[in-house]
Amino acid sequence: MIPGPTNVHLKALEAMQRPLTDHRGPKFEELYAELLENLKYFFQTRKWDVIPFTASGTGAVECIISNAINPGDKVLVPLYGNFTNRIKEIVEIYYGKVVTIKIPEREAVTASQIEEVLKNEKVKMIFVVFNETSTGVKVRDLREIAKIAHDHGALIAVDAVSGLGGDDLPVEDWDIDLCASASQKCLAAPPGICMVSVSDRAWEVINSMKARSYYFDLKLYKRFFVERRQTPFTPAIPIFYAVNEALKVLREEGIENRIRRHKVCAEAFYAAMEAIGLSCYAKKEFRSNTTIAVEVPRSLKDSDIRRIMREKYGVHIAGGMADLRGKIIRIGSMGMVNRRIVMRTINALECTLKELGWNLRVGSGVEAALEVFSKYSGVQLL
């Protein structure tokens, strides 16, 4: 129950047992073509390219920057957590000029904040984190922000590593030029592969540029696929197998159903936290659909909560990152998450808090979650 890597679907796990195939042979070419089609479904695009490669989600973010940003190019990066800060750092490594907006704590950027900045600044790209895993906040106005970007002649790039598949983000419909995601979050596949989707508008920019990295060169990936249905470099083949299986599972469930399932589970978690008496870190209107960030009560230590949950109940949750270390705990509600898993986690948390002397009525959280689930009894929950 950490915010990724998440539990892997059994079919994806089993797929890694297949004998390796030659990545320059016909079997891999067939797999790769199928994988690319399935990835389009995950990103909800029909026309655009989605390019997978062997790296973590951060690799996908760096890939976007290295392909679309030249030294001196201005990039608007609103700051509201660790992963937004990371984007800023990467843009600076590539000698882009970062324009920032410091977002108040517990919030994500809004369309009006971006509009305000663009009145006085001309930027090449706006790069936002859709779901900020470090704080449990999410951007609500992404569609509007994309429109604002285009009205101002800028590209919109999105780090959707921990959001895609777990919250509404129809990439083509919302006109997101560059979107980064990864295998180990809402897709419920093992880590090792990340992906970048590229709009026609983004290709125009990328095609006009000299490569700034060889490994991350999207033009190279595109060319190798078009000419040979292959990847330019040896891919992590077992993970490719697994991701393709996970995508088939996603297709069977349906992307809308999966997103709805994530919404219901998140709502159940939030209701439980309130009933238990814990405060959610994110402001209500910015609460993430996939990462439940909760404040650690002053009388307790986050490391105790995490250790007892792990050792006594087999439930792994995460602590805070950077400035929030020790101040929050984070529950990943992603991927294979369902009623059973939510209940088990809330129950483990309740028992742990009780053992640590926190004043709660055991069962209150479970009851609140139960109420949420009964409200959505028609929703397919696995």
Place this chain on the structure above:
Amino acid sequence: MIPGPTNVHLKALEAMQRPLTDHRGPKFEELYAELLENLKYFFQTRKWDVIPFTASGTGAVECIISNAINPGDKVLVPLYGNFTNRIKEIVEIYYGKVVTIKIPEREAVTASQIEEVLKNEKVKMIFVVFNETSTGVKVRDLREIAKIAHDHGALIAVDAVSGLGGDDLPVEDWDIDLCASASQKCLAAPPGICMVSVSDRAWEVINSMKARSYYFDLKLYKRFFVERRQTPFTPAIPIFYAVNEALKVLREEGIENRIRRHKVCAEAFYAAMEAIGLSCYAKKEFRSNTTIAVEVPRSLKDSDIRRIMREKYGVHIAGGMADLRGKIIRIGSMGMVNRRIVMRTINALECTLKELGWNLRVGSGVEAALEVFSKYSGVQLL
């Protein structure tokens, strides 16, 4: 039998079935620390760091350049195949100045060729490909070249992706500052992880530099390991499991035994090719220990040879790359390679050539290989 990915050891394959672990939790920390120790054995170093991360071998090569080369820095890159050309391209992407030596066809660079250039050129780094997979040549004078580099105040960097573990390359003993390798070659693990070893001399250079990539930043990997025994980014956990198992298998066999096994198998292949009447592409003194490159007879087509071997005998071999496309076939003799596998491959090749009308005595290659194996009857061949 392609020159990587190679057949994976069953223990490595099975390891990928384990449930995923939290990469910020104690189980992963233990695995990671053990993996780093085992990687040192693979690289034959006691004191130096070996840093693994999620990418292909090309990622490791780019990592070296992005960590140690600043714009304008001179790098000597002798050219003798596809992977040497790739290094040149990457150095140029990072605005390094490439000094080249064009090596005659069918050869690899020698110490005296490098010495000659360094008389007139001061370079920051010499970057060579130990085993050039595209042509089946290998560098014989690597130890001497490292010494020459240091005598001239330069770093020696080596792409040993397809050589490490299959040929003599004691990284610390030979004083190789930066050495790149990957999981899917002589280690017999699945692809997805690459590694870079870093000498103290190389750390001095790297530590004085500003990062030029975030994902490839070796300082970050080092800091995360020292402070937390963790990786900075979500690693391809199943591949980490597999690589650690493959390294344990390597330890059991012993690195010297594994190298000897590769040598015997390569010798058997070369003897067979000669007996069959095929010409080896590499000049005798530069022949690779892991990649058997053979010229395609004028009357035959490489694609026919490869297709029949694959379809009728289940043996996959590779064709030539770039300028050598259609002109050579390449057999990978790496990883789990042993008597049985060598014999099966030669037998399949003989039958295929016969079917295609090539004039040979079926069995002549197998017989020649048999003779080699009997010469080394004391060598452990799996």
